[in-house]
Amino acid sequence: MSASIAFIGLGNMGGPMAANLVAAGHHVTGFDLVPAALEAAATHGVAIAATAAEAVATADVVITMLPSGRHVLEAYRGGGPGGGLLAAAGAGTLFIESSTIAVDDARAAHALAAEAGHRNIDAPVSGGVIGAIAGTLTFMVGASPADFESARGILETMGRRVVLCGEPGSGQAAKICNNLILGVSMIAVSEAFVLGEKLGLTHQALFDVASAASGQCWALTTNCPVPGPVPASPANRDYQPGFAGALMAKDLGLAVEALHSTGVEAEVGSLAADIYRKFADEGGAGLDFSAIITVIRARSEGAAA
Known part of the structure; x- marks a missing residue:
């Protein structure tokens, strides 16, 4: 089944991952601060939003691929143009955090999402740019069993192996x-x-x-x-x-x-x-x-x- 997905962070890893989701039939709206990343994503069928908050407003699933835990938490909370992702998303949105960040930051992101009425899993990846392009990434997931099952199909579109490692934070x-x-x-x-x-x-x-x-x-x-x-x-x-x-x-x-x-x-x-x-x-x-x-x-x- 296709889903409406917001992809925040369309760099060397996020761009190819978003392209694979589009190729699988999902509607993907993306945002990145780098114009070249937006242009590259658009050539692969990603719809480009003016702000990150706009990208997530109608999404069923939000995937973030950002440089650090600080960037993830700032994006969740807001403070930039359009406000924070958690406030902008519809109730019960599934947030998939695929950046590589500290375990404590992953658990903090999970708590913020839960407090805002959303679901959150941490799902960092291994496989590099080659794996992102080929769709052969390994996802290491920290999540409840129910949230893991909700995310599994989307993760399997971008990766070859998806492993539930334990509770939130365990993926990191x-x-x-x-x-x-x-x-x-x-x-x-x-x-x-x-x-x-x-x-x-x-x-x-x-x-x-x-x-x-x-x-x-x-x-x-x-x-x-x-x-x-x-x-x-x-x-x-x-x-x-x-x-x-x-x-x-x-x-x-x-x-x-x-x-x-x-x-x-x-x-x-x-x-x-x-x-x-x-x-x-x-x-x-x-x-x-x-x-x-x-x-x-x-x-x-x-x-x-």
């Missing part, structure tokens, strides 16, 4: 745990390739061994940080994201906040967050996160010299 918890693994593993894979170069291994030889052995992981077999072995990886496109270094730095920062708040001792995760924060600050923000290998290689050459 799963996302930051997953990206903690991803950030650490990409650094390890990159260090291994640079070491292989020093030891005389070709990239293909190391890939052929590790991809079929105990070193196998997503960072190696899908997002390989060197060109050649995985033709679709960003390394073959001068590290155009993909999943940008700035986003990895952000997500690992959220993971570190959660580590501190829960008292978990995680030395490797904290170090990975430091490495990616520096990478983003020193020119890697707009590159794919796998470009961390270029930093490791450059520092290795400097150390050898």
Whole structure:
């Protein structure tokens, strides 16, 4: 069944996700602060609203894909042109929050929506821009079972796998745990390739061994940080994201906040967050996160010299 959907945030991830909803027969009205994002969405059949509040006014479902928890909460509460999303939406609207934000912010958004008479789930994604375009994202969902079932069909239009992780906030918890693994593993894979170069291994030889052995992981077999072995990886496109270094730095920062708040001792995760924060600050923000290998290689050459 088709639905009337408002999509707030039509950037690198939100734009393709909205386009897939249109292709599936849903009526999608979108809003973004960036004119180029609006123009791109319009070419895929997304109706463009003048304000975010206007977009949600007649929607059955509201999906947000925004940069941070602060932006989500501000959009929910209002203060900008047209007022807040919660006040503008009709009673009982289902809000799907697909940004990657802190667990506490996700729970705060859920509470605000419930107080305003709406339903809310957190459903962050994994799979990057390639997955958003292909409709193969993984959604990690925090929701009541009933709200999960209400959202499942829409999420399955945009993704290949939809997992109910638990109560509201659990989707964000799963996302930051997953990206903690991803950030650490990409650094390890990159260090291994640079070491292989020093030891005389070709990239293909190391890939052929590790991809079929105990070193196998997503960072190696899908997002390989060197060109050649995985033709679709960003390394073959001068590290155009993909999943940008700035986003990895952000997500690992959220993971570190959660580590501190829960008292978990995680030395490797904290170090990975430091490495990616520096990478983003020193020119890697707009590159794919796998470009961390270029930093490791450059520092290795400097150390050898």
